[in-house]
Amino acid sequence: MHLLPEHATQHAVSIPELLTSRDERQARQLTCLASHSSPLISYTVVAPGSIKDSELTRRIFNHGMTALLELAEKSSWIVRAQTTLVSASGPEGLLSIEAPAYDLKFATIGLENSHPLGRLWDIDVLTLEEGILSRSHFALPARRCLLCEQSAAECARGKTHALSDLLSQMEALLQDADSRYINQ
Numbered sequence: 001m002h003l004l005p006e007h008a009t010q011h012a013v014s015i016p017e018l019l020t021s022r023d024e025r026q027a028r029q030l031t032c033l034a035s036h037s038s039p040l041i042s043y044t045v046v047a048p049g050s051i052k053d054s055e056l057t058r059r060i061f062n063h064g065m066t067a068l069l070e071l072a073e074k075s076s077w078i079v080r081a082q083t084t085l086v087s088a089s090g091p092e093g094l095l096s097i098e099a100p101a102y103d104l105k106f107a108t109i110g111l112e113n114s115h116p117l118g119r120l121w122d123i124d125v126l127t128l129e130e131g132i133l134s135r136s137h138f139a140l141p142a143r144r145c146l147l148c149e150q151s152a153a154e155c156a157r158g159k160t161h162a163l164s165d166l167l168s169q170m171e172a173l174l175q176d177a178d179s180r181y182i183n184q
Contacts, residue, residue: 001084002062005055011048013088032094033128036080038056039101042124043093050167061091063177064121077175105133116177
């Protein structure tokens with residue numbers, strides 16, 4: 001299920017809208033977890049700045065959904081439920097997958113580390129029992145910045161880089177992915 005890039009809202013989201021959107025995503029996650037007895041992948045796009053739903057974020061999102069579905073197929077995991085939507089915080093995907101949660105997280109970390117757009121994806125694996133499985137469960141460091149070797153969280157907090165530089169890097173990564181995955 002892909003999102004149409006040409007339908008992006010380009011809406012500049014406010015902090016209260018962003019916080020409400022995240023609360024709504026958490027409620028959707030809990031509903032999905034309660035409805036299925038399988039771990040849940042919750043997937044979003046890392047989108048600096050106030051515009052979270054753009055042609056750029058939707059195209060990046062579509063690459064990620066394709067990669068996640070291909071991973072499930074290659075691993076012979078059963079996708080019990082799949083939802084894609086756009087909220088104030090941007091494109092979102094929820095996939096309930098019948099597979100061991102730690103295997104899912106390990107595999108999605110592999111996607112984030114190996115795919116040209118992986119750094120732009122935020123792929124969480126959740127279970128009712130353990131909540132969100134994080135990179136720390138695998139003794140992995142925090143994700144690094146798009147533009148330098150510092151922690152992404154540190155650079156974001158300190159507004160170290162210009163938004164235009166971050167968006168240019170996102171465009172370059174998307175161009176690379178488009179050239180590698182022509183049929184998507």
